[in-house]
Amino acid sequence: MSAVLCVHAQTTTTLDKVKASGTIAVGYRESSIPFAYLDDKAQPTGFGWEICGRIVEEVRKVTERSDLKLAPQPVTPANRIPLLTNGTIDIECGSTTNNSERQKQVAFATNYFYTGTRLIIKTGAPFKSLDDLKGKPVVSTTGTTNFRVIRNLNEEKKLGIDLLAAKDHAESLLMVQTGRAQAFAMDDILLYGLKASAANPADFEVVGDALQVEPYAIMLRKDDPAFKKLVDTTIANLVKSGEFTKLYKKWFQSPIPPKGINLNAPMSRELQENLKNLSDKPAA
CATH class of the missing domain: 3.40.190.10 (Periplasmic binding protein-like II)
Incomplete structure (x- = not known):
């Protein structure tokens, strides 16, 4: 040019x-x-x-x-x-x-809008916080601030989490549904939306305190x-x-x-x- x-x-x-x-x-x-x-x-x-x-x-x-x-x-x-x-x-x-x-x-x-990073898991899974997921596979969506938050906390706390990347939120939730990941870390309002639109919303629950609050x-x-x-x-x-x-x-x-x-x-x-x-x- x-x-x-x-x-x-x-x-x-x-x-x-x-x-x-x-x-x-x-x-x-x-x-x-x-x-x-x-x-x-x-x-x-x-x-x-x-x-x-x-x-x-x-x-x-x-x-x-x-x-x-x-x-x-x-x-x-x-x-x-x-x-x-x-x-x-x-x-x-x-x-x-x-x-x-x-x-x-x-x-x-x-x-x-304002939101915070939380976790969605299969209902009944024994995880209530990021610390509970030591050594487990956790997914977040590529290109999001949430992915970086989990990556940084994983390194800081030496949790040994296997952090997986999905192309979008739908794929991230599917990875939890199919057992490829134990939890999906994302903005809580998006997790509530994904849960509400799932084939069976009762299959999932949103857990954990917000790791940080961010504006949209x-x-x-x-x-x-x-x-x-x-x-x-x-x-x-x-x-x-x-x-x-x-x-x-x-x-x-x-x-x-x-x-x-x-x-x-x-x-x-x-x-x-x-x-x-x-x-x-x-x-x-």
Whole structure:
């Protein structure tokens, strides 16, 4: 690529790109219930997906492109940042932790959820904490902060855990179901979602104290203040109007597709505070 093209690529904003192409590419996760996942018709849905839908509506207004097309693009923990930075997607709406390391590569909107790493096991298995899993196989999903948390704790505590990597959350849970792993370490809200959507939810239980608390946020490209302002303002308006709380109740405290199971997850103290502060502060 020539120097001229490099400069152009770096200075073209997301709104310019979208207005010129007539399309906004929205990254979503296929199994991050209830944030972004596929419904029984193989269409993306979820809390994050709906919020991104509101953002797309605002982009239509600002760009004056009433014909703006939404192009859904599935992403994984491993490829979500590369696909955003190389322009394949314009925004990522899922269950991505906002942390300092990632902020070196991407930007984040206002934090819209808080979670902690816990474990899901087969019901009745004799494990209640990471310490109980010494020398046992434990799985986490490649490219997640949870994988690094477990790897670091495994080394620090010399637990001898056989840490396995799966390509996505569905595969991680399958490894527990089939006995290839004794536990799956992931954000607790995602574990509750996976349990609720399992063929037999009673087969699994979520255990252990949260190993750390982290914020989720919508991911954007760096150095694009106009687009970040649009996204943050959209979220702020959802909060002020009460729509954010309604969406939360819809996805976390009501029956959700495809099986009509209620996660019964009350809003955390951290999220309640952030709805007042509207901060995009990263985890460490």
